Amino acid sequence: MKSNTGKSDGTVNKRIVFAGLMLFYLVMLLILALYVANLRRKTFTVRGSMHDIGNPGITLEGERSKQWHEGNKDPFDCGMEYDFKVINGGKRRLYNWRAEIVFSKDFDIDSCWNGEFNKVDHTLVVRPSEENEGVDRGKEGTFGLVMMTFEDESAEEYRLSYRLDVHLTQSPLFWLLLAGMGLTLAVFAADKVNEAKYNKLKAKQDEIRGILQESFETFAHIIDAKDPYTRGHSLRVAHYAKLIAGEMGYSEDEQERVYWIGMLHDIGKIGVTDLILQKPGKLDNEEYSLIQTHVDVGGRILKDFKALNGIAEGAKYHHERWDGKGYSTHRMGRDIPEIARIICVADSFDAMTSPRVYRKALSVEYATMELKSCAGTQFDPDIVPVMLKLIEQGLVPVEVGE
Numbered sequence: 127m128k129s130n131t132g133k134s135d136g137t138v139n140k141r142i143v144f145a146g147l148m149l150f151y152l153v154m155l156l157i158l159a160l161y162v163a164n165l166r167r168k169t170f171t172v173r174g175s176m177h178d179i180g181n182p183g184i185t186l187e188g189e190r191s192k193q194w195h196e197g198n199k200d201p202f203d204c205g206m207e208y209d210f211k212v213i214n215g216g217k218r219r220l221y222n223w224r225a226e227i228v229f230s231k232d233f234d235i236d237s238c239w240n241g242e243f244n245k246v247d248h249t250l251v252v253r254p255s256e257e258n259e260g261v262d263r264g265k266e267g268t269f270g271l272v273m274m275t276f277e278d279e280s281a282e283e284y285r286l287s288y289r290l291d292v293h294l295t296q297s298p299l300f301w302l303l304l305a306g307m308g309l310t311l312a313v314f315a316a317d318k319v320n321e322a323k324y325n326k327l328k329a330k331q332d333e334i335r336g337i338l339q340e341s342f343e344t345f346a347h348i349i350d351a352k353d354p355y356t357r358g359h360s361l362r363v364a365h366y367a368k369l370i371a372g373e374m375g376y377s378e379d380e381q382e383r384v385y386w387i388g389m390l391h392d393i394g395k396i397g398v399t400d401l402i403l404q405k406p407g408k409l410d411n412e413e414y415s416l417i418q419t420h421v422d423v424g425g426r427i428l429k430d431f432k433a434l435n436g437i438a439e440g441a442k443y444h445h446e447r448w449d450g451k452g453y454s455t456h457r458m459g460r461d462i463p464e465i466a467r468i469i470c471v472a473d474s475f476d477a478m479t480s481p482r483v484y485r486k487a488l489s490v491e492y493a494t495m496e497l498k499s500c501a502g503t504q505f506d507p508d509i510v511p512v513m514l515k516l517i518e519q520g521l522v523p524v525e526v527g528e
C-alpha cells in the first residue's frame with residue numbers, strides 16, 4: 127500500500143510538471159505571437175538629411191542626375207531629374223513604405239516612375255507602385271522624377287515611414303519554444319512507455335511472488351500436517367521471525383526472505399515418522415533423538431536451494447543454543463547464523479504458547495518470563511528484547527494459520 131501511494135504521488139507530480147511546462151510554453155508562444163502581430167501593425171519612421179549619404183540601417187538616398195534650362199518657362203525654367211532609393215539595411219523585409227522629401231523651393235512635377243507622386247507645398251510625397259511596394263533586406267527600392275523648378279533647388283530632408291514584414295517563424299524564440307514543447311512531449315511519452323513496462327514487470331513479479339507465497343504456505347501446511355498439535359506453527363514462526371527482522375532493521379525484501387525461511391524451518395520433520403510426531407504422551411530419549419534429526423534432514427533437503435540465501439541454515443541451526451548446548455552441531459553465540467537465532471526465539475515462543483499433546487498452551491506471561499530468563503543461555507540476548515518489545519506492543523502472539 128505504501129509503495130502504491132508513493133507511486134501514485136509520483137505520477138501526479140509528473141503530470142503536474144508536464145502540464146506546468148506545456149502551459150508555460152503555450153503562454154510564451156501566445157505572448158510571442160501577440161508581440162509579432164503588434165510589430166506587423168506598427169509603422170516605423172526614419173528621418174534624415176538628403177545630404178547624409180551612406181547612413182546605416184533603413185534610409186533614403188537621392189541624387190540629382192540631370193539638370194537643364196528651358197529658358198522660356200518663368201519662374202520654373204530649370205529642369206531636374208532626381209533618382210532616389212529606399213535602402214533596406216535592416217534585418218527584415220520592409221513594405222507599405224511612404225517617403226516625404228522636403229525641397230528647398232517650390233516645384234512642379236513633370237514626370238515620375240516607380241511610384242505615385244504628390245506635392246504638398248515644398249514637400250514631395252511618394253507612395254511606391256505595386257511592384258515596388260516591398261524592399262527585401264539588403265536590397266533597394268528605386269524611384270525618381272523629373273521636376274521643373276529654380277536653378278538652385280535641392281532636396282533637403284526626408285521622412286520615410288514603413289512597416290516590417292515579420293513572422294512568428296522568423297523568431298529563434300519560436301523554434302526554441304517549439305523544441306521545448308517537443309522535448310517535453312517526448313520525455314513524457316518515454317516516461318509513459320517506461321511506466322507501462324514497469325507496471326507489466328511489476329504485475330509479473332507480483333504473480334510470481336503470489337505463486338511462491340502459495341507454494342511456501344503449501345509446504346508449511348504439509349510440514350504442520352505431520353503433527354496435528356502444531357497446526358499453523360510454521361506460519362506463525364515465519365510471521366514472528368519477519369517481525370523480529372523488521373525490528374532489527376532488515377529491509378522489506380530481507381524481511382520477506384526471513385518470512386519464507388521461517389515457513390520451511392521444520393521441513394526436516396517430513397523425514398521423521400508420524401508415529402513419533404503424533405505420539406500421545408512424552409517421548410523417551412531414543413524418540414527424542416529421532417525428532418532431533420529433523421534439523422540435519424531439513425538442512426540436507428534445502429542445501430541446494432541457493433535462490434533463498436540462508437534457508438538451509440535456518441532449518442539446520444534453529445535448535446542451536448546461544449550457550450552451545452543445543453543440537454545438532456552445538457554451535458554457540460554468533461557462530462550460529464543470525465537467521466537461525468531469530469527463528470529459534472520465534473519457534474520457542476510459539477512452541478510454549480501452543481498446546482502440546484502432553485500439556486495445554488502456556489500463557490504469554492510465562493513464555494515472556496522464559497525468554498527473559500533464557501536470554502544469553504538458550505537465546506541470543508540481543509534478539510530476546512526485540513521479541514519482548516513485539517509482545518509488549520501486542521504484535522505477538524497472533525492467530526496465523528489457524
Ligand SMILES: [Fe+2]
Binds near residue numbers: 391392420444445473
Ligand atoms: Fe524445529
